[in-house]
Amino acid sequence: MREPRWLPWARWIGLGFLSLFTLTPIYVMVTSAIKPLSDVQGDFHWLPTTISLRPFVDIWKTIPLARYFGNSLVVATVASLASVTVAIFAAYAISRFKFPGRRIFSVTVLSTQMFPGILFLLPLFMIFVNLSNVIGINLYGSLTGLIITYLTFSLPFSIWMLVGYFDSIPIALDEAAQVDGSGPIGALMRVVIPAAMPGIVAVTVYAFMTAWGEVLFASVMTDDSTRTLAVGLQGYATQNDVYWNQVMAASLVVSIPVVAGFLLLQRFLVQGLTAGAVK
Amino acid sequence: MMFMVVSTTPRPDAGRGAGPPSGAPHRRRGRIFARIPVRFRRLSLPYLLILPAILLELLIHVVPMVIGIWMSFLKLTQFYLRNWSAAPSVGLSNYRIAVDFDSAVGSSLLHSFLVTVVFTVLTVALSWLLGTMGAVLMQGAFRGRGVLRALFLVPYALPVYAGVITWSFMLQRDSGLVNHILVQLHLADAGDRPFWLIGDNSFISLIVVCVWRTWPFAFLVLMAGLQNIAGDLYEASAIDGAGWWRQLRSITMPMLRPVNQVVVLVLFLWTFNDFNTPYVLFGKSAPEQADLISIHIYQSSFVTWNFGSGSAMSVLLLLFLLVVTSIYLVATSRRRSDA
Numbered sequence: 001m002r003e004p005r006w007l008p009w010a011r012w013i014g015l016g017f018l019s020l021f022t023l024t025p026i027y028v029m030v031t032s033a034i035k036p037l038s039d040v041q042g043d044f045h046w047l048p049t050t051i052s053l054r055p056f057v058d059i060w061k062t063i064p065l066a067r068y069f070g071n072s073l074v075v076a077t078v079a080s081l082a083s084v085t086v087a088i089f090a091a092y093a094i095s096r097f098k099f100p101g102r103r104i105f106s107v108t109v110l111s112t113q114m115f116p117g118i119l120f121l122l123p124l125f126m127i128f129v130n131l132s133n134v135i136g137i138n139l140y141g142s143l144t145g146l147i148i149t150y151l152t153f154s155l156p157f158s159i160w161m162l163v164g165y166f167d168s169i170p171i172a173l174d175e176a177a178q179v180d181g182s183g184p185i186g187a188l189m190r191v192v193i194p195a196a197m198p199g200i201v202a203v204t205v206y207a208f209m210t211a212w213g214e215v216l217f218a219s220v221m222t223d224d225s226t227r228t229l230a231v232g233l234q235g236y237a238t239q240n241d242v243y244w245n246q247v248m249a250a251s252l253v254v255s256i257p258v259v260a261g262f263l264l265l266q267r268f269l270v271q272g273l274t275a276g277a278v279k
Numbered sequence: 280m281m282f283m284v285v286s287t288t289p290r291p292d293a294g295r296g297a298g299p300p301s302g303a304p305h306r307r308r309g310r311i312f313a314r315i316p317v318r319f320r321r322l323s324l325p326y327l328l329i330l331p332a333i334l335l336e337l338l339i340h341v342v343p344m345v346i347g348i349w350m351s352f353l354k355l356t357q358f359y360l361r362n363w364s365a366a367p368s369v370g371l372s373n374y375r376i377a378v379d380f381d382s383a384v385g386s387s388l389l390h391s392f393l394v395t396v397v398f399t400v401l402t403v404a405l406s407w408l409l410g411t412m413g414a415v416l417m418q419g420a421f422r423g424r425g426v427l428r429a430l431f432l433v434p435y436a437l438p439v440y441a442g443v444i445t446w447s448f449m450l451q452r453d454s455g456l457v458n459h460i461l462v463q464l465h466l467a468d469a470g471d472r473p474f475w476l477i478g479d480n481s482f483i484s485l486i487v488v489c490v491w492r493t494w495p496f497a498f499l500v501l502m503a504g505l506q507n508i509a510g511d512l513y514e515a516s517a518i519d520g521a522g523w524w525r526q527l528r529s530i531t532m533p534m535l536r537p538v539n540q541v542v543v544l545v546l547f548l549w550t551f552n553d554f555n556t557p558y559v560l561f562g563k564s565a566p567e568q569a570d571l572i573s574i575h576i577y578q579s580s581f582v583t584w585n586f587g588s589g590s591a592m593s594v595l596l597l598l599f600l601l602v603v604t605s606i607y608l609v610a611t612s613r614r615r616s617d618a
Contacts, residue, residue: 003419004523014416015427018409021491022431025445028456032448040448044459086331093328105329112340114545116552116600118573119593122586123343123350130363152339155332184324213438215555216573220581230440237562244448251441262436263429270432270499 033249040244055249062246067225068232069254072212075143075228079150080207083158084200086151091162092188096174106163113156117216124149125220141223149217154207161206164271165199166192202268205261212258229254351594355587366587373591384579388592390567391575395551398486398571403546405490410497410542414505415531428502435495443559446488450475450560476561481569489556493549497542504538505531540611547607548600572596 032040033055035048059065090109094102128140139145169192177187193200218230233254236247262269351373353359359366379385413431417424434442449456452472461467475484512530521529554573557565565574576596580589 007523011416011421014412018413019427019430021409022434022495024456025442025449025491026433028449029441029445040454042454044454044456086335089328090332093325097325097328099322099325102325105333109332109336112336114548114600114604115340115344116573116593116596117554118552118576119347119597120340120343121577122580122589122593123347124339126350126355126360126363126586127343127346129361133361148335149339152335155335159332209436209438213440213555215440215558216577219558230438233440233444234559234562244451244454247444247448251444255437255441258438259433259436262432266429266432270503 029248029252029255032245033252035245037243037245040248041241052245055243055245056253058243059246059250059253062243063232063235065229065232065250068227068229071143071222071226072229072254075146075150076208076211079147079211080154080204082147083151083154083207084204087155087158087162087203088188088193088200090159091166092192094159094163095166096171096184096192106159109156110160121216121220124217128221140221141226143226146217146221146226146228149221150211150214151207153214154210157210158203158207161203162196162199165196165203169195198265198268199271202265202271205258205265206269209258209262212254347590348594350587351590353587355585355590357584360584360586369587373587374595376588377591377595384588387570387579388575391570391572394482394568394570395572398482398489398569399547399550401486402489402493402550403543405486406494406497406546406550407539407543409490409494410499410501413494413498414501415527417502418505431498432495434492435499439492439555440559442492443488443556446484446491447476447560450484452476477566479568481561481566485557485560485569485571488560489550489553492556493546497546500538500542501535504535508534544604544607548604551600 031046031048034051034053035045036050036052036054039045039048093099094106125140128145132138132140139148173191173195174184174187177191178184182190213230215230218228222228222231233247233250236243236250350363352368352370353363353366354369354372355363355366376382376384377388380389417428448454452458452474455475457475458467458472462469462472467473473480475481508531512534513526516526516530552573553571554577557569557571557574558577561569564578565571576589576592579592580586
């Protein structure tokens with residue numbers, strides 16, 4: 001494309017504005033996390049007067065952050081691994097078989113992604129509460145209930161993304177495996193899964209992020225012992241005096257795993273996330 | 280972007296995002312499958328493969344949706360929460376109260392709905408605008424492009440609560456960055472700083488925070504869309520003497536139209552249903568000026584413990600979204616076939 005002479009200027013101004021807008025909160029988060037308490041009380045300081053690592057020690061004492069962290073870790077790990085396993089089989093069926101109902105299945109699953117969460121919240125709450133009366137399984141306030149819920153949240157997108165990855169693997173590879181005597185499942189295990197591994201890892205990270213960041217159901221479906229980070233972090237705000245340096249330190253600590261994962265797998269995730277819309 | 284290329288080959292036999300890339304390997308595969316001796320297995324295997332996904336979808340999405348519709352016809356107040364089978368049916372009364380705009384319940388629901396509509400229109404428009412601007416300006420190669428792209432994705436990758444809590448710190452009246460800058464620029468009086476998380480300003484705050492979170496998604500998808508536009512189009516038009524603006528108007532925007540249609544729809548649904556941003560930004564009680572519909576239903580359900588009424592509001596919300604989405608899809612597909 002031929003670029004007019006002013007374009008580099010427009011580029012620096014436009015992208016500069018976007019960078020400033022994007023980065024300011026990140027800057028505030030990182031610098032405030034290393035401020036002593038006096039720096040976050042009273043007027044805002046651009047730079048810490050002294051660099052203090054105290055907030056990173058104190059965050060674990062002000063609220064039971066370690067427990068919330070553990071809960072989030074268990075919920076997000078189990079939910080994402082289970083979700084990706086279920087999604088692999090479903091995506092393989094959609095990618096490699098023609099069967100009646102295939103299109104209905106894909107469309108229905110994907111459309112649930114777009115429904116308001118609040119629509120499912122009240123009934124699920126009632127189901128979980130009443131289920132313990134009927135069959136004695138207590139899903140309300142348990143990590144299991146949260147895991148099942150989250151696993152379904154990431155399922156539609158995971159299936160959709162995996163179908164894309166599987167479609168890009170030549171069918172000749174499946175056929176070669178089947179000629180060698182393995183059935184369709186053998187071909188999936190020996191050929192398709194290894195070939196789609198980057199995509200599968202990306203989808204797992206996506207499912208992990210979904211569960212790690214979910215607020216609505218976590219706020220209703222958990223109690224003190226099963227609280228996750230999404231709700232637990234608000235605990236800092238209920239103190240009489242909000243320790244903003246600790247809040248920022250805690251936000252930083254809980255963000256690093258997912259942001260690092262996202263940026264490392266950026267290429268695969270972006271490919272999967274955008275493929276559907278671009279088609 | 281491998282399968283975007285794949286998807287450009289015509290595929291009459293398969294649905295969106297499904298099926299093999301072309302017809303030829305399909306036929307060959309069919310012959311190989313025919314050799315598998317157990318016919319039954321061949322027929323039932325795909326269904327067995329999708330069975331777990333179907334069961335989970337039924338359990339968490341379909342069944343609750345049906346139950347939610349049923350609940351909206353019940354008098355489901357706190358006395359019946361632990362024993363809902365005893366809750367008496369009230370017919371359409373939950374709906375009647377929700378749409379009776381003279382009653383307190385109905386008028387606050389209407390207010391929340393209107394707030395949500397204005398909020399959604401502004402947020403989607405701004406997110407789309409910033410996303411388009413970012414994607415168009417990132418076209419072509421320049422130093423630091425990869426770093427910048429990764430940077431722009433951070434708000435999207437950050438857990439909602441971590442990003443939004445940071446904003447709520449920045450928007451604090453006495454210790455926040457926003458007021459600090461305003462005072463430095465003499466746009467606000469140091470002794471009389473504005474509030475950003477209560478009152479009229481809370482609406483602006485909510486939009487800014489939401490745009491910050493959603494524009495990277497628009498940017499991401501639009502950038503992928505731009506990469507799919509063939510370079511020869513630009514070259515050919517440049518030979519014909521088209522300038523940068525002319526190319527943006529006559530090539531880039533028309534070619535992006537299908538992508539834009541999807542982006543706007545997804546942004547609309549996400550923004551309209553947004554619960555996380557206001558919930559984390561304002562805590563349990565959102566100010567009236569920023570009372571989005573999801574927060575409104577949530578609060579009215581868990582404050583009064585009247586789940587029947589809350590379910591009726593959720594069903595109304597779903598109906599509204601279905602109608603808007605259908606109209607949108609019909610309108611955009613007609614425009615597409617006209618073009």
